[in-house]
Amino acid sequence: MQRLIPTLRADNVPLELIMLIRTILAASKEIAFRVNQGALSGVLGSTLDENIQGETQKKLDVLSNQLLKDMLLSSPDVRAIASEEEDDVVKGQDGAPYIVAFDPLDGSSNIDINGQIGTIFTIYPARDDVAADSPLQFSQPGKNQVCAGYVLYGPSTLLVMTTGGPTRQYTLDRTHGGYLLTKAELSIPAQTSEFSINMSNFHRWDQPIKDYISELQAGTEGSRERQFNMRWNGAMVGDVHRILSRGGIFLYPANTDEPTKPGKLRLLYEANPMAMLVEQADGLASTGTDRILDIQPSELHQRVPVITGSKEEVDYLLKTL
Ligand SMILES: O=P(O)(O)OC[C@H]1O[C@](O)(COP(=O)(O)O)[C@@H](O)[C@@H]1O
Numbered sequence: 414m415q416r417l418i419p420t421l422r423a424d425n426v427p428l429e430l431i432m433l434i435r436t437i438l439a440a441s442k443e444i445a446f447r448v449n450q451g452a453l454s455g456v457l458g459s460t461l462d463e464n465i466q467g468e469t470q471k472k473l474d475v476l477s478n479q480l481l482k483d484m485l486l487s488s489p490d491v492r493a494i495a496s497e498e499e500d501d502v503v504k505g506q507d508g509a510p511y512i513v514a515f516d517p518l519d520g521s522s523n524i525d526i527n528g529q530i531g532t533i534f535t536i537y538p539a540r541d542d543v544a545a546d547s548p549l550q551f552s553q554p555g556k557n558q559v560c561a562g563y564v565l566y567g568p569s570t571l572l573v574m575t576t577g578g579p580t581r582q583y584t585l586d587r588t589h590g591g592y593l594l595t596k597a598e599l600s601i602p603a604q605t606s607e608f609s610i611n612m613s614n615f616h617r618w619d620q621p622i623k624d625y626i627s628e629l630q631a632g633t634e635g636s637r638e639r640q641f642n643m644r645w646n647g648a649m650v651g652d653v654h655r656i657l658s659r660g661g662i663f664l665y666p667a668n669t670d671e672p673t674k675p676g677k678l679r680l681l682y683e684a685n686p687m688a689m690l691v692e693q694a695d696g697l698a699s700t701g702t703d704r705i706l707d708i709q710p711s712e713l714h715q716r717v718p719v720i721t722g723s724k725e726e727v728d729y730l731l732k733t734l
């Protein structure tokens with residue numbers, strides 16, 4: 414099985430970008446080790462702090478953020494970083510070629526139940542027209558990403574990543590400590606009979622989303638004339654991974670009773686990297702009105718509605734909105 418670095422070299426990824434990806438993955442291996450050790454590594458449970466989004470930080474959120482931050486800020490290739498767990502942009506090395514954004518630990522509510530969790534990351538070229546620590550560094554549409562990926566800390570530790578070509582899957586080989594290429598090209602089936610949404614929010618959605626989900630729930634008796642299955646991990650990283658593996662549609666729409674929050678998921682370090690991974694694997698990613706990768710961000714921790722997955726199913730829904 415091919416190792417990661419030769420795969421990236423064969424894909425003509427620039428050397429500096431390869432070095433930066435290695436840095437992110439070095440942090441991911443450390444996180445994977447702690448996750449695997451669980452209670453033995455003292456990382457379960459909550460801290461007494463909240464992040465800028467008002468969410469209680471888990472010990473593993475804080476630890477994962479610190480590991481990534483420390484390693485990235487000591488890299489010569491990083492001009493700035495942004496994280497779910499950092500209020501503002503953090504400055505790296507002046508003149509460095511890249512900026513990195515990450516959700517250090519996605520699926521925090523799964524940590525203490527031994528469920529699926531992951532790290533989501535994205536890399537953009539640094540902007541020379543604004544200061545290194547300006548939030549405008551990250552005011553770039555997702556289509557500018559030069560690399561997007563996640564590490565899923567599941568029964569196996571998996572890396573799913575694209576550098577603009579195919580979305581590839583690697584498995585962490587604990588015997589030698591490196592990621593090995595285990596699926597050279599992920600391709601999401603265009604059709605699906607599986608959906609993924611937090612049904613407890615049904616009463617909070619706009620009517621067209623309610624109508625669509627009701628259609629799916631009507632099964633063979635309804636207008637779709639077939640039975641749909643539902644899966645919900647409570648971690649976008651796990652739900653999108655399933656869709657990349659076997660197809661499906663994932664939705665996190667806006668809740669109408671929270672007009673200040675257009676959805677739960679964050680554009681920079683959740684929606685954009687997942688949208689790139691899905692599009693490079695033949696799927697679609699939209700807010701319902703716009704292609705996610707075309708959005709011009711207006712704030713660092715901006716939230717967006719997300720509809721992503723199998724092409725024909727996403728298309729079908731978009732036509733009804
Ligand atoms: O269970 P809820 O409240 O619908 O939220 C689930 C969503 O929240 C998230 O966990 C947010 O991510 P964090 O764990 O990084 O805050 C997504 O991964 C997931 O899709």
Ligand SMILES: [Mg+2]
Nearest residue numbers: 516518519520
């Ligand atoms: Mg998250």
Ligand SMILES: [Mg+2]
Nearest residue numbers: 497516518519
């Ligand atoms: Mg998180």
